[in-house]
Every structure is written in structure tokens, then in C-alpha cells.
Amino acid sequence: MDLFNNLFFGFSVALSLQNLWFCFIGVFLGTLIGVLPGIGPLATIAMLLPITFNVPPVAALIMLAGIYYGAQYGGSTTAILVNLPGETAAVVTCIDGYQMARQGRAGPALAIAAIGSFFAGTVCTLIIAMFGPPLAEMALKFGAPEYFSLMLMGLVAAAVLAHGDMIKSLAMVAMGLLLGIIGTDVNSGMARYSFGIPELTDGIGFIVIAVGVFAVGEIVSNLGETEERKVFTSKISGLMPTKEDLKTSFWPIVRGTSIGAFFGVLPGTGPAIASFSSYMVEKKMAKDPSRFGKGAIEGVAGPEAANNADAQCKFIPTLTLGIPASAVMALMLGALTIQGIAPGPQVMTQKPDLFWGLVASMWIGNLMLVILNLPLIGLWVSLLKVPYRLLFPAIMAFSCIGIYSVNNSSFELYLTAIFGLIGFMWMRLECPPAPMLLGFVLGPLMEENLRRALLISRGDPTVFVTRPISLGFMIATVLIIVIMLAPAVKARRAAITG
């Protein structure tokens, strides 16, 4: 069968010594930054991106992907042990995971989180392998109108499902699109918004914006707060969950995986949405909902499976359509571009080793995380004791070296400093920067496809609703907005995202 042939080929690529090594570096770094609050996968991948130029494409992508899903693991470890979500998606895990730890059941909580994530990882590897090729085939038939509508849907979803006010998020998308225009217009050769600065005619690198906002801006913001970090380390005795634990967790894990996979394929949504939804579902389904919040194992198993499934399924739209499904995925596509590979549906046929190697490596990486992390928990917890005043200069050093190596010039550094200040302002005003970054990446693509679509249709804007696939995306876009504006959903959303 094709499926198994492809997967077998993928494993033969991923199991090469070099790729295994990069997979290990990726998941190790990922867990590290997942444990450490104040630095997320987005900033880390952005910093490391220029350096991947010296690494073969498959190995580079395997490493960057490892950082991404490794961070989800690390985030849940600290959520359970110290009630501190290393990543936003782990906020849910804190609720019942920390309670389990306080009851002396930290071991089973960590183990079930790992088992749930691994199960989700395995299922999603199969899902990508099954649905990737037909989706890519379909995408090859996409024209300019379809791409424009799909990107519009992704941007609206990203804005609408983000934290906070919807219009503010949409305005941030527009801000990103506007920033994306800076540079030379491909159609007319005209330099736009370059203010006569020659370096700006090439446009702003998205690494500059990502590091500026998510590393420098974040540090400025953190330094305003007084540091208070209580490390509660319970002794971990008995790692293995009981038979009863496994039995109660089985269906939550399966449900969590399906919820995560669903949100994963949808462009624009983040893993936090998936894990919150899974928690809600488990609480609804439980015979005794009052156990939730007091150390119910289902409250750890479901959301953990969901966030890992989401993280992994985000690769489906990204790799098959060439449309980044989240800001982190935009960086993955950036890594491809650095290697001289144009993202899009043709990647799967032209670079099968890249696609299948990456898919197989995700399964291997998940296995590594299970095997490595449970014994290394002591190390991660001791890392939490490193004070922030020592941590942030190190983040600054890595950021600066990473940025400087983009073009071997300090112009990018100065721009990054400016975006650090702008990013800090955005955070203060609660204008969410993640939708902005997605808009920035998709901006040039969107303008290009809009122009092409209207050129083909001779200026007739109905082209977006007369072609069936494009119409489907447009309807989905409207549906997302309508559902989110419905009073019941609005109230619940406010309760969830705060």
C-alpha cells in the first residue's frame, strides 16, 4: 500500500544518524524552552532560523519541528510540578495536573501527559500520511481566487480566535499586512514604504519582527514585573499510573486527539483553543464533574493529547498548501525558503524525502520525548531555579547573534530594537501580536493572488464566490465570524480567554 511505502520511506530518511541527532537537539531544546517561562517556541525558532542555513533542509526542518512539539511537553511538565504553565496551551494542564501533584500523584500525572501526547502524536502522524497527498493534489488545482479566499479564512480565524477583542485582533492583522507591503512591489518594481532607506527596499525580514516582538518586547515587559516564582517540588514517587488511571484516561485521550486534530487542520487557531475545548468536553462527559479541579486524571489526559494533536496537525495545511497555519508554521516555511525551496503543494512530489522524513521524525521525536523526559524531570525542575536576571541576557545574546547572521549586517539589529519597543507597546495596549505576524507573512501572497484573481476575471469581484472551492472558504469565513458573534459563544469565549 502507498501509505506504508511512504511511511517506510520516511522512516528510512528520519533514521539516518544526522537526522536522528538533529531531532534529538530539537526536542531537547524544545523541552528546555517549554520549561522556561518567558521564552516560547516562536522566538526560539526565529532566533535559530538564520543558522539553519548551514544545515541540510531535512535536518533543519526536523530540528525546528522538534523545538515546536518539544515545547508542548516541557510546558506541561512545569504546569504539573510547579503550577506554572511554560506555554499558553499548558494553562489547562495546571488545573488538575497541579492538584494531582499536591496529592502525591505527580508521577502518574506526568506519565499520563506523556502517554496522551504520544498517542496523539502517533495518530496524527498517520493522519498526515493519509490526508497529506490527496490534499496536496487538490491544492495543485487551486487558482489565485482559491488561495486568496483560503488565506482570508486563515487570517480571520487567527484574529477571531485570539485572546481579547475581535476588532483589535483584526486591526492587528491589517497592521501585519501593511508591514508586509514594505519593500519592492513585484508587479511594478516600485519601492513602497521604504522611506528612501536602501535596506528597506528588500522588505523587513520576518525574523526581525518575530525576535523583536516575541523576544525583546517580551523581556522589556517581563522586567516591569517583580519576579516571584515559587518552586514547589514534590518528591516524585512511583511514575507508573495504575490500571484504573489508564482505563479512565483512554477515552479522554482519544477524544482529545480528535478535537486537537480538528482544530489543528483549521488555519489560524492555536493549541490553547484545542486544549481548552478538550477540557470542557471531558468535564461535560464526566459522571462526576465535581472531581474536576481537584485532580481528575481526565483533565490532564484529554487536553495534553489535544494540544499535541493540534501542534502536529498544523503541519497539514502548512506543508500541503504552502499556507502557514500559525505564526510558528510561518517560520517553518521561512526555513524552507532559506533553503531555496518554494513552499506549496509541489513540495510533496518534488521533495518527498523532506515531507515524509519530517512526518516520520515527528513520531520518532515523540518517542524520544517520552523516553528522555520522564527520567530528566529532575533536571528540568532545577532549571526553574535559574533566576530571570541571568536568563534574559542569554536570550538577548542568542537573539542578537541570530539577527546579525541574517545578512551579516547590523541594520537588522537596529530594526529589531525598534520592533522590540513597538512590540512592548502592543503588549501594554493588549493588541495581540500573533495575528499581526500571520498577516505580515501572508500579506505579499494575498496581494499577489488578489491582483491575479481580478486580472483573470477582468476586474469582476464575484470571482471569489462563483468558483466552488473559493465559495466554500468564503462561507467558512463568514461562519467563523457569525459563530463567534453569537451571544452564547461570546460569553463562553470571554470566560475562557479572560
Next chain:
Amino acid sequence: MKLEWRTNKDLWAGLMYIVTGALGMWIARDYPFGSALRMGPGYFPSVLGGIMVAMGIYVLALGLRKNHEKIQGNLSLRALIVLPISMIVFGILMEEAGFIPAMAALIPISAAASREFKWLEVLGLTVGLTILCAAGFIFALGLPYPLIKGLWGY
């Protein structure tokens, strides 16, 4: 009730959107607009700027409500000034003096952004990180930067 404008989150956010959108449209008026059939380079930015101004007005209106939201948290003016300076110094020293001087300046200066600056600790951090980064980035990854310009490396 007097409107608290200093800490009014949405008022400032709305103003930011309006100014950015308007500036975008104002600059784009020099670019050929074209038509829907043949869009000029000015079409997309102008429309986008207009949308931004409209959304900015909505957000501004949120800030004019009686129970508007306030900006939360504290601000570290020290970090706001010191961190960008540390990056600029790093950039200048990378071009003029090499990797080691740049790192040796970046780490203590950026560490000074925190109120809990301790000399001995920062000295140790500077030496440790400089060695670690030189080993990792220059020797292992082979980034082509001289350690000290004219003396050591390339």
C-alpha cells in the same frame, strides 16, 4: 466623570491604528492606484489603510466608554532604554571590533536592564556566555565572524 486618558488602553490602541492607517494611505497616494482590473501598487495599501482607520475609530470609541479598560502592570523605564542601547552597541562592535568585544559589551549592558544587577554574577555570566557562544556559533556552526578584528580569526 473625567476621562482618564493616560491609562486608557483602547483610546491609545485606537489612536495607534488610526495614525498608522492614515499614514499608510497618505504615503500611498504617491503610488499609482490603478483599477480593480489592473491594480497599481497603490491599490492594496490604500484600501488596507482605510480599513485600519475604520477599525481604529471603533477601538477608540471603546476607549471613550465610561467603563473603559485600563493599562495593567508596571513599566520598567530602565529596561525600555537600556535593552535597545545594548543591541545598538552590539551591532557597532560586531562591525568594528569583532565577536568577543561585542559579546563582552552586550551581556553586561543588557543585564543592567534588571534592577537586580550584581557585578560578580554578571562578570561570570559574560565570560561563560561569550565562551559558550564562540564555541557554538563560531567553531561548531562556522559563522564567519572574527573573534577580535585584525587579531584573531578571519
